[in-house]
Amino acid sequence: xxxxxxxxxxxxxxxxxxxxxxxxxxxxxxxxxxxxxxxxxxxxxxxxxxxxxxxxxxxxxxxxxxxxxxxxxxxxxxxxxxxxxxxxxxxxxxxxxxxxxxxxxxxxxxxxxxxxxxxxxxxxxxxxxxxxxxxxxxxxxxxxxxxxxxxxxxxxxxxxxxxxxxxxxxxxxxxxxxxxxxxxxxxxxxxxxxxxxxxxxxxxxxxxxxxxxxxxxxxxxxxxxxxxxxxxxxxxxxxxxxxxxxxxxxxxxxxxxxxxxxxxxxxx
Numbered sequence: 667x668x669x670x671x672x673x674x675x676x677x678x679x680x681x682x683x684x685x686x687x688x689x690x691x692x693x694x695x696x697x698x699x700x701x702x703x704x705x706x707x708x709x710x711x712x713x714x715x716x717x718x719x720x721x722x723x724x725x726x727x728x729x730x731x732x733x734x735x736x737x738x739x740x741x742x743x744x745x746x747x748x749x750x751x752x753x754x755x756x757x758x759x760x761x762x763x764x765x766x767x768x769x770x771x772x773x774x775x776x777x778x779x780x781x782x783x784x785x786x787x788x789x790x791x792x793x794x795x796x797x798x799x800x801x802x803x804x805x806x807x808x809x810x811x812x813x814x815x816x817x818x819x820x821x822x823x824x825x826x827x828x829x830x831x832x833x834x835x836x837x838x839x840x841x842x843x844x845x846x847x848x849x850x851x852x853x854x855x856x857x858x859x860x861x862x863x864x865x866x867x868x869x870x871x872x873x874x875x876x877x878x879x880x881x882x883x884x885x886x887x888x889x890x891x892x893x894x895x896x897x898x899x900x901x902x903x904x905x906x907x908x909x910x911x912x913x914x915x916x917x918x919x920x921x922x923x924x925x926x927x928x929x930x931x932x933x934x
Contacts, residue, residue: 685773689748691719696748725928726908729854735822740819744770745826749783768812772796778780787794800842802903818850828858853896856928857889895929903929
């Protein structure tokens, strides 16, 4: 099921959109000139932007597999972005074949691809909504049809909250989204940071100033509180390549400058 909820004239290709910029970092083709120009500006400022995006995507896959292995059969993927295989449902179903997934994004371009790439296999739905209005997500008919809130759920906020400004209360947003999740639920969260790039003088946020969402990079001390009510599972909040890696990490190399913190919390 796909609730597009938009008309074609709502697709603004003149302004960069974070989902399409992220698609460009990942090597995708579902982006426009404005997205590519803004993404290249970020890459010039921080050459690690592209490997950081790929490492974050790998974290998502490992976190979803781990959650499914722990018995989670339902996933709410907010800010899913342009579909890039393997997507959440593809990863989860390698462990739980009947996993149910609700995809949410605020970019109409994502909606345009959802029917072909995200929801065509059943037990999955997509709808347009903005994380800044968490109640509209929780009350949406598509979510209510797919997700049973009497059973554990994995709430996914992967590479999303750095597009929420401090004055938009990201901590309150996470609290609202997680408050009604039952015991045993998971919070899968990653967040961009400058903690590993303190020698970079340029501000990557400049590249997002004309985008549909601005960029707010945060340090570890400001990211960890997002997990309040969801104690972190081992190894805690770590640089994303170090979260339960499934291949050996080199002693040195680009992984030491990956610009993301990531973790998984478990609701007692």
